[in-house]
Amino acid sequence: MARDDDARRREQGKFHALLVATGAIGLVIVGALVGGVVLLSGTVSTAATKQHFLLTHRLLDAGLHFSVRESADDIEAPPLDDPALVGRGLACYDQHCAQCHGAPGVAPGAAALGMLPIPTSLAHSAREWRAEWLYYVTRKGVRMTGMPAWEYRLSDTDLWATVAFLKVLPTLSPADYAARSAGATACGQRETLPSSATEAVGPTLLRQYACHSCHVIEGVVGPETYAGPPLRDWARRAYIAGVLPNTRENLERWIRDPQQVSPGTLMPDLDVPAEHARAMARYLFSHAPPVDAPKGPT
Amino acid sequence: MNAPGIQSALHPATGSGAALISELTAALFVGGAVLFLLVMGLLVRAVFSQEKRVDARRWVLWGGVVLPVAVLTVLLLYALAVGGALADVNSRGPLRFVLDCISSGARALAAPFGTERPVRIEVTGKQWWWEVRYWGPGTGVTGVPLANELRLPAGQPVELLLESADVIHSFWVPALAGKVDMIPGRVNRLVLRASAPGVHRGQCAEYCGGQHALMALYVVVVPEPEFRAWLQQQARPATAPADPFLALGRDSFMRGECAECHTIRGTSARGARGPDLTHVGSRLSLAAGVLGNHEGTMAGWIAGAQDLKHGNHMPSTREFTGVELRALSAWLSSLE
Amino acid sequence: MSRRRAFGAMAASIAAVGCGAVDPPRVPGGNAERGRATIERLECGACHVIPGVRGVRSHVGPPLDHFRQRAYLAGRFANTPEVLVRWLVDPPRMKPDTAMPAVGLTETEARDIAAYLYGLE
Numbered sequence: 001m002a003r004d005d006d007a008r009r010r011e012q013g014k015f016h017a018l019l020v021a022t023g024a025i026g027l028v029i030v031g032a033l034v035g036g037v038v039l040l041s042g043t044v045s046t047a048a049t050k051q052h053f054l055l056t057h058r059l060l061d062a063g064l065h066f067s068v069r070e071s072a073d074d075i076e077a078p079p080l081d082d083p084a085l086v087g088r089g090l091a092c093y094d095q096h097c098a099q100c101h102g103a104p105g106v107a108p109g110a111a112a113l114g115m116l117p118i119p120t121s122l123a124h125s126a127r128e129w130r131a132e133w134l135y136y137v138t139r140k141g142v143r144m145t146g147m148p149a150w151e152y153r154l155s156d157t158d159l160w161a162t163v164a165f166l167k168v169l170p171t172l173s174p175a176d177y178a179a180r181s182a183g184a185t186a187c188g189q190r191e192t193l194p195s196s197a198t199e200a201v202g203p204t205l206l207r208q209y210a211c212h213s214c215h216v217i218e219g220v221v222g223p224e225t226y227a228g229p230p231l232r233d234w235a236r237r238a239y240i241a242g243v244l245p246n247t248r249e250n251l252e253r254w255i256r257d258p259q260q261v262s263p264g265t266l267m268p269d270l271d272v273p274a275e276h277a278r279a280m281a282r283y284l285f286s287h288a289p290p291v292d293a294p295k296g297p298t
Numbered sequence: 299m300n301a302p303g304i305q306s307a308l309h310p311a312t313g314s315g316a317a318l319i320s321e322l323t324a325a326l327f328v329g330g331a332v333l334f335l336l337v338m339g340l341l342v343r344a345v346f347s348q349e350k351r352v353d354a355r356r357w358v359l360w361g362g363v364v365l366p367v368a369v370l371t372v373l374l375l376y377a378l379a380v381g382g383a384l385a386d387v388n389s390r391g392p393l394r395f396v397l398d399c400i401s402s403g404a405r406a407l408a409a410p411f412g413t414e415r416p417v418r419i420e421v422t423g424k425q426w427w428w429e430v431r432y433w434g435p436g437t438g439v440t441g442v443p444l445a446n447e448l449r450l451p452a453g454q455p456v457e458l459l460l461e462s463a464d465v466i467h468s469f470w471v472p473a474l475a476g477k478v479d480m481i482p483g484r485v486n487r488l489v490l491r492a493s494a495p496g497v498h499r500g501q502c503a504e505y506c507g508g509q510h511a512l513m514a515l516y517v518v519v520v521p522e523p524e525f526r527a528w529l530q531q532q533a534r535p536a537t538a539p540a541d542p543f544l545a546l547g548r549d550s551f552m553r554g555e556c557a558e559c560h561t562i563r564g565t566s567a568r569g570a571r572g573p574d575l576t577h578v579g580s581r582l583s584l585a586a587g588v589l590g591n592h593e594g595t596m597a598g599w600i601a602g603a604q605d606l607k608h609g610n611h612m613p614s615t616r617e618f619t620g621v622e623l624r625a626l627s628a629w630l631s632s633l634e
Numbered sequence: 635m636s637r638r639r640a641f642g643a644m645a646a647s648i649a650a651v652g653c654g655a656v657d658p659p660r661v662p663g664g665n666a667e668r669g670r671a672t673i674e675r676l677e678c679g680a681c682h683v684i685p686g687v688r689g690v691r692s693h694v695g696p697p698l699d700h701f702r703q704r705a706y707l708a709g710r711f712a713n714t715p716e717v718l719v720r721w722l723v724d725p726p727r728m729k730p731d732t733a734m735p736a737v738g739l740t741e742t743e744a745r746d747i748a749a750y751l752y753g754l755e
Contacts, residue, residue, distance in 0.1 A: 226703040229696040236614075236693035238601035238681075241709050243620040243731040262731070265709045589690060590677050594737040598680025601733070602692035606680065614694075620733030624726065627735055 048116040060117070064142065072136035080131060080164035085157075089165025090180055092158050092187035097122070100146060103181070105174025115146050126166040134163045152208040152276065155190045191273040202283020209270050209280075218287050228267065234284040241265060251281040305499040307472035311519065313453070313493025315384045315475040318392065322380050329369070384475070387416055387455045387489050419448060420459045423467030423480040423502065426509040426610055427573055427586040432529060442533045443561070445573030446586045448490075448517045451525035455491040465507065471500030471517050479504055492519040499587065508609040514587025528580075535564030536576050536633050547629025550622040554615065562633070572612060579634040585610075596627040658702050661715045663742065664749030672743050673750065681734070685754055695734060701754040708732060718751070719744045 038044060052060070080086075094103070100112035100119040112119050126134065139159050141149030150159065172180070193201060203220045206212060212222030216230040237246045241262040244250045253260075255277040258267040272280075303309030310316035340361075379392035386395060417434040420441070432442040450456050460469050462480040469488065470477040473496075478488045492498075502513035520528065539545050548565070551557065557567035563576045578584075581591055585607055589595040601623060603612040618626060673679070673687050681694035707713045707721055708729050720727075722744040725734040739747070 224700075226700050227705040228709070229704070230699070232697070233693055236605055237696070238614060238616065238694040239620060239733050242695065242729070242733050245616040245618060247616050262709060266706050267709060589680055590675075592676070592737055593735045595677050595680040597733065597735055598677075598690075598692055598694050602681060602694040605692035605694070606690055620731050623733045624735045 048114060051116070057117075068133050068136055071140070072130075072132045075132040075136060077131040077135065077163070078160055080160065080167060082164070085161045085164045086168050087180075087184065088158065088187070089161035089163070091184040092154065092162045093165050093169075094181045094184055095187045096150070096154075097162070104169070104172045104177040106177070112146070117145055119146060122166055123170045126169050131163050131167065134166055135159060138162055149208060151194055152205060153190055155188060155192075156194065158188055158190075189271070189273070192275050193279060197279075201279050202286070205276050205280050206283070209272060209276070211280075214267075217284075219283075231284060232287070234287055241267075248278075248281050248285055251284065252277040255280060300499060301497075303473070304497060305472055305501065309473055311473050311492040311494065311496055311498060314473065314491055315489065316471075316473055318380050318383055319476055322377060325376065326373070329373070333369070385487075385489060387457055416454065417451070417456045418459060419456060420461065421448075421469060421480070423460070423462040423464075423469070423506070423513075425464050425507050426502070426513040426607070428513070428515050429463070429573065432532070434529070436526070436530060437533060442529060443574040444532055444577065444581075446515050446583065447581045448515065449525055449528050450490060450492060450517060450519045451522040452495050452519050453491075453493050454522060455489050458488040458490060460486040460488060466504050467502045467506045467513070468504035469500065470503035471498050471515075473498040474500075474517060477503045490517070495519050495521060497582070501587070509607050512586065512588050512607050512610075514583070516582045516587065518582065531580070531634075532577050536562055537564060539629060539632065543625050544629040544632055546622065547625035547627070550618055550626045551629065554617045555613075556615075559612070575630065575633065577633055579631045591631070593624070593627045593631045596631055597623050600626060658752045658755070659715050661719070661745050661749040661752060664715075664745035664747075666746070666749040666753050669743075669746035669748070669750030672739075672746055676737060676739075678747075684751075686750075698751060699754060701751040703755070708734075715748055715752070718748045722747055 051057075098106055099109040100115075101122045102108040102112075102119075104123065108119060137147065138154075139149065139151045141147050141151075154162070197204075203217070206217055206220055207222070211217060211231075212220050212225075214225060214227035216222070216224060216226070216232070218232045218234075234246075240246050240250055240254045241258070243262050244254060250261075252274070254262075254267075255270075256272050256274065258265050258269060307316060307320065310320045375396075376392065379396045382399070383390075383392045383395040417432065420431040420433065422429040422431075428446050430444045430446070430448060432444070458469065458478075460478055460480045461484070462482045464482065466482070467480040468477050469480055471490070474490050474492060475488060478486050480486065496519050498517045498519070500515050500517055502510055504510075506513065539548055551562070552565065552567065557565075557569050559569040559572035561568050561570065561574045561576070563574070567575075579591070583589060584591050584595055584599050585603070588607055589599055599606060599612075600615055601618075602614050603610060604614040670687060673684060674689050677690055678684060679687055679689050679691040681692055683691045683693065683697040683699070685699050704713050707717060708725070710729060711717050711721065719741065723739050723741065724736045725732050726736060
């Protein structure tokens, strides 16, 4: 008798497990179908004029906070009270940040108005966020927003200088800001690669210089755009822009000054420093390496 | 560029060795078919016949001994005659070959050159191209070097001396003759003849490495006066270009690494690793039958040799700007 | 800024790939099938990788896939039928330092080739 009961219980247990599994799989399939229908129907609005639901906004905001907090965990801020550093940061802020975030008494520029999400007033963020978090966001940018990464355009010193200035920003009146920005020196440009750059910096640089806004590039996820020719199998190509023999040195030359190589070309001058151009050229050549002719009978 | 049948043993050139082979093939096929039908007919008769008694010994004697011996003897003599006719430079077919043998005995076989010394062509197989040197009246003491193409006079036999500089290759122009191997250390002999003008394509028929499949050549049969004129032209060195754009091409060639491997008679380029380019513009193809020959393909070959024929001994050059490449292609194409 | 560009590019690519929202440009007098035969006969593949064309292919020049979607020709000119036909007939006349030679195309052959290339979606 007991054995029969056991068997029945085992049967029931198996049946329940099967039910749960089927239910879970069914839920996943239904969820995918519903998602697919929603996506393909185009009913989800992408208009920047339509605001998020409050819950959506809160979730995205919280997500940003948690992510930045986690990612900036191992960053240590240097001392940020040097007036020279702050002054340098002001120059960078004025040149790069004010156009979207505004400044005391200065409205954000035309590009920022009408953005979703809106670039926050940094006078607020500087008070609420830690220096390390501000540094991380400035350096790495925030995807799916208008906040670009400055990692490859500003040196580490300039990034921290900007953060140093941000900490001072909430204390400035409009008159203060106007006076100090009038005499500010220009912000520098990064000439070298960040110390944390790995061998795989090539694709990152190609994206940071927006190469993939015109070119399909092997190993880079981006729009399938054919404004420029695709950059696949690069090492096999014989010519750059149809005029210059395709070697690493010539490719660096092309990236840094396209108009000089091919006057009238549509490829713009992106003010690329030599070290960045070298890293990008090295990456492009690492795909489909050319085969040299053998030296003797094979 | 390639007409149907240009490389087909089933479309042999008239008057060629391939035509004899094709006739032999047809004879064997038809004969075999007849015998097959005969045997099948006997089989059917055996199965369905009402007669139950057959004289077995008679059938075996006549059908199993006499018939095969007769047929095979005729075939053997015919095949031997075809073989002799293929090898004999003077031959005008297997029947004449047999008659010549009968009338002049062994001397017919021992005097392969007959009354007129034929044009001799040395063809050396190299990975993966054909080095050619013509010997004959008007070729001088060094012969006329070219590459990757043969021209033959219509109606006249030509003797090929086949060698190899590295591994075993095989010379095969299906519409003209059978395959003959090119073995390093040996000289093999092949007689080519065709009675009418035409273009025929051949290919290496012995695996010789990575680009064996792209080792081809064209054999162009032309009327005899045209052949003489062509050979004379091929013997001449290249003339200096008058046009400044072509001169830029020539200068680019000399400045670059091209002269390390290629010879262009009439210039200081004396490289011996690659084909002689003195009259490269006159050839039907580039890269041993891989590409047609015009300025576009010439430029593509120079800049993309490794892409087009991977592993071959010509590098994809990265030395020339766009203008220089075009000038170089134009100049080489002008070397006719 | 980057978001706007990303959305714009995404929209363009979806339109181009999915919905056939943009018609290929018409090349008056050009026959695409004849164009493909011409490309094979002249072995344009000696320098270019061209989808749908048999024979040799190399990377001397840029690949010509998705040709209809290419915004520019030779990095300098708008990709329109009339410009393309002129380019095919005599590239050095439009861009003196180009590596692409004039191979002696007639106007009709150039139109046919252009018609084929614009069919490469």
